[in-house]
Amino acid sequence: MTTSPTVNDPAWSELAQRALACCADLAACTEVPGQITRTFLSAPMHGAHARLDVWAADLGLDTQVDAAGNWRATRRSPRPDARTLVIGSHLDTVPNAGAYDGVLGVVLGLSLLEALRATPLPYHVEVVGFSEEEGVRFGVPFIGSRALIGTADGLLQVTDAQGKTVAQAITDYGLDVGTLGDAQLSGDVLGYLELHIEQGPVLEAEARPLGLVEAIAGQSRLSLTFTGKANHAGTTPMRLRRDALTGASAFVLAAETLAQNTPGLVATVGSLIVLPGAGNVIPGEVQLTLDLRHAQDEVRREALARLLAQAGQIAEERGLSWTSELRMEELATPMNPALTALLEQALRAEGHSAAAVVSGAGHDAMLLGQVWPAAMLFLRSPGGLSHHPDEAVLLPDVEAALQVGTRFLRLLAEEAR
Structure with a gap:
């Protein structure tokens, strides 16, 4: 040509x-x-x-x-x-x-x-x-x-x-x-x-x-861990459990709800590691990832602050401990x-x-x-x-x-x- x-x-x-x-x-x-x-x-x-x-x-x-x-x-x-x-x-x-x-x-x-x-x-x-x-x-x-x-x-x-x-x-x-x-x-x-x-x-x-x-869009990528108490699935009453997976699940749904109600925000939990990972054991620890994105950094950061506050509230209500680590942030x-x-x-x-x-x-x-x-x-x-x-x-x-x-x-x- x-x-x-x-x-x-x-x-x-x-x-x-x-x-x-x-x-x-x-x-x-x-x-x-x-x-x-x-x-x-x-x-x-x-x-x-x-x-x-x-x-x-x-x-x-x-x-x-x-x-x-x-x-x-x-x-x-x-x-x-x-x-x-x-x-x-x-x-x-x-x-x-x-x-x-x-x-x-x-x-x-x-x-x-x-x-x-x-x-x-x-x-x-x-x-x-x-x-x-x-x-x-x-x-x-x-x-x-x-x-x-x-x-x-x-x-x-x-x-x-x-x-x-x-x-x-x-x-x-x-x-x-x-x-x-x-x-x-x-x-x-x-x-x-x-x-x-x-x-x-x-x-x-x-x-x-x-x-x-x-x-x-700017990105925040985090690793979070919810820690409870592993125990026998058959002998531990529901009211006495400290189930890390149910706490993590509540957080996953909180992230989805916030993103659905915030125009332009997307939130993804793409990985969950459940420990000890046995069908007859209450999960004692869950490691998960969070990927949060928005075209405006202030919106993304405000959403992240709200989600971390919710993580703390979920952990307190369920008798869990939790940690978070920011792995990446791109403006x-x-x-x-x-x-x-x-x-x-x-x-x-x-x-x-x-x-x-x-x-x-x-x-x-x-x-x-x-x-x-x-x-x-x-x-x-x-x-x-x-x-x-x-x-x-x-x-x-x-x-x-x-x-x-x-x-x-x-x-x-x-x-x-």
Whole structure:
């Protein structure tokens, strides 16, 4: 493709098909045959990088893998002193994943440069395939994007399930951990654009192929433990029990009720460990997780305070003790107004609704958006399904995203000039 296709040009479909074929090709890079599982700096990531190198070389891009394992491809502007626009998403996956979460955004970055192959741009473009967004291997998300903004050094001694440190994983992959500081993006950054599947049902319910992201919800993740007294299930009267599971259950329902009555709040208890875990023993201890999200940090924090107060009340009423530990907190990240306005203009120009949506899922834009201007575009997820082998995307939606993304880059070029 030597020139940008026009609306209804079959070249859009051809380019969208190439993007989806690339995603399918990358899906073959997996740690588990028959599944898509590709964790941070695992061996199959070499194959993913090599496949992307082929397309990047055809576009004449400079490529490298930095010390954090991020795959980076750069198109230089004719203006040496130009600012840099970053387009990216992540290449790692959850276990038994779908083919598009993260990966599609990286591939679409290359697709946009393909569409604008013959068009000079007044800014550099760097397409980044982040090495770690999901947090599967080391329990810490966003290692790749943290490296790009210069905040990954403190994670080098974090260990995985085998006791291997992040530093050792970097070395084992064939990278020089001593050059991690060089992964930080230098120069004047114009902004960050991320295209991503929605991973939820809103766009499909509204019959919209694309969505303009106005903010990424902030997150609080906690571990809680309710402790009572294990005892015989047959001989201990109900009035004399100190059942940790019934207390934990009351807390789970309290979290659900609060979220149902607080617009925009989502609360999830995704894991329960019941001890001692025998059918004829009253549970003496329950360990659980809480995931709380909202686009406004003050709402999320107020909800968390109310839930912790309820945990204390539940424990007191039931003769239990309890503890909580904050495991992670990510601030809500509003998208940059100026870049979002350009993306809205591009959507409307291509005949799409520009109604805004909030991302309940975390993305690399959460980290980069705290340092540089960021914008996000969602593609509809059929069935609202993600983190699942049946995750899908529609070819016409990919075409639409390419059309909108290309127009956005042109609008940005007009402003940059």
